[in-house]
Amino acid sequence: MSDTTTNTTPEDDPHSAAVPAESHLHDAPAIDPDKAPDKVAIASQWQLTWWAFKRHRLAVFALWIIGLLYLVSIFAEFVAPDDPTKQNRRAVYHPPQMIHLIDRTDEGIRIRPYVWKMDRQRDPASLAVSYVKSEEKIYLTLFGRGADYKFWGLWETDRHLFATQDPREKFFIFGADRLGRDMFSRILYGTRISMSIGLVGVAISLVLGITLGGLSGYYGGRVDAVIQRMIEFVLSLPTIPIWLALAASLPPDWPIYQQYFVITLIVSLVGWTELGRVVRGRFLAMKNDDFVIAARLDGASEGRIIFRHMLPSLSSHIIASLTLAIPLMILAETGLSFLGLGLQPPAISWGVLLKEAQNIISISQAPWLFIPGGFVVVAVLAFNFLGDGMRDAADPYGH
């Protein structure tokens, strides 16, 4: 409904949680002046984009963080020291342990990672359990043996990136939850689900957004009007109540992969409108560009014009909008699961983990249950910075 009056272009439309393109580290010209001019002249568009992107240091840093998070989620079984579903009655609400690297013993100083063992104590009067640091050290080792698992479902092994030297000992970098499960391992498995929901959701949005936005912008006229009304309609629905209603209609006894797929679909309903608007705006602007007219006069088919000529020149913009859509989806999944309407345990996602922190009594007893929230914030920030940098770099010929 709003586009009858606004004079805003699709780029400065603030419908997403994304931040405007303007950014601190991007005041200098987009292309590195150190580069020899002839090198700039023959560089491909992607090369220019990459150079422009590299100048945005915060975005490069964010790219590293995101890469690390995805790497960890691919190898979650291997990186996690413990089985995330393994309950441990002797470690209920076990506090986090710091890993110390420098080991001072009577024999001298060595570099050898260890944690201080915590002794469990029960208050004789109140029967409350508390953990007290003992003088005993638990040594850690790289590629040690731990819980058995099937690596990517392919082969069985018990090697982990790091584990206790004595497989009977346990350690909890991020503490343990109310069932004594290792929070660190759970967060790693949660990273896998939460981060991949963003990717899969974005893939769905991509298909919807490009198809509808492209149709709208390319054909214009009545098609455009209908699709625009549709986008406005979707935008004007209050997202969270609608998600709640959709999610409430899921039977809770569905298998995890089915829940995962449907939640991803629900969540991706947010992302595509924004992308649709960006693609439409670009298509409208580009429709009468010389190269498109040239292709048309050459007798190229419409499909060829769209896919061969128009979409490639949009790809960097599309990637930037996609990157900015991922954090919205991560937040959506987290919120839904937190309310108990998204993924259900035993599935593990950041939202499912945060649900444990819903209860004020448990968080005052175990504030480390907030740690998954930290991961959400870091991931969302990183995607925002990355998307920001990409959007600035997306048009390397500008500036």
Place this chain on the structure above:
Amino acid sequence: MIWRYILKRIIWMIPFMFAVSVVAFLLIQAPPGDYLTTYIAKLGESNELLDQASIDNLRARFGLDQPLYVQYFKWVANLLQGDFGMSFEWRQPVSDLVWERMGLTLCLSFATLLFTWAVAFPIGVYSAVHKYSIGDYIATTIGFIGLATPNFLLALILMYIGVVHFGTDVGGLFSPEYQNAPWSAAKVWNLIEHLWLPVIVLGTSATASLIRIMRANLLDELNKPYVDTARAKGLSEFALIMKYPVRVALNPFISTIGWVLPNLVSGAVVTAIVLSLPTAGPLMLQALLSQDMYLAGAFVLLLSSLTVIGMLISDILLVLLDPRVRYE
């Protein structure tokens, strides 16, 4: 001219609201089974069994035995007369249940909108005018973190701080003694005293993005020649910035009501559940879970209308404030 535009926009809302009502109805119908299946399951838990005859009886009484489209048209026909139907679960007319909660939701959203503007406007202007100063960096950093923190997480953290460090429970909108009391000046004051926490929780992310938008807009304007002209004519820096570029930069700021209001209404649902506020969110969630369809439908519909009205207000304000915006 302007009146014609407003009238046109309002007429546009009719098919729009119709579509919204269809979506709302389909959504509340989507779960498998209906309220009776949930109800029977609940009775079964306490070992009460209903015979088939009384189940059919109840189903007929609630109108659940009719085809979907009949149920829909009955619902809409009643809606047009201001009747939202009966809540199955509460055995009360839905309108008795929703209005106070919708009122509090609106009150909360409006307070948050004011808070958002009051905070974002000066900080955004400051950030743009003092680009790359320490204050700008601080505002930017806080802004980004505010943007990345989910509402419910912020609510939880503030609650945690409240309980652990101040020993008070900060949830709710009223003190216990006012919870069920009739409205009075004291109760309103009590509400205001409790409002600040949800306002901060809800407003942070919107404030963060508004600061960014204001800053970016103003930065664009500050480089334009008319600013130099005004400066060359000897206008004081403050008057100059407030009078010209800020007014231009304010334009997208206004159009944000269109999406800030719906975001607030949406966001308020989750926050209200965490902070146990007596607003629309928690009751709607409960209604959705127990398939109390008329109650849930009323909330989905009313919250959607708030969104549509928010967009309408922002478009009208835009036309009023910016002569460059043309209305067709």
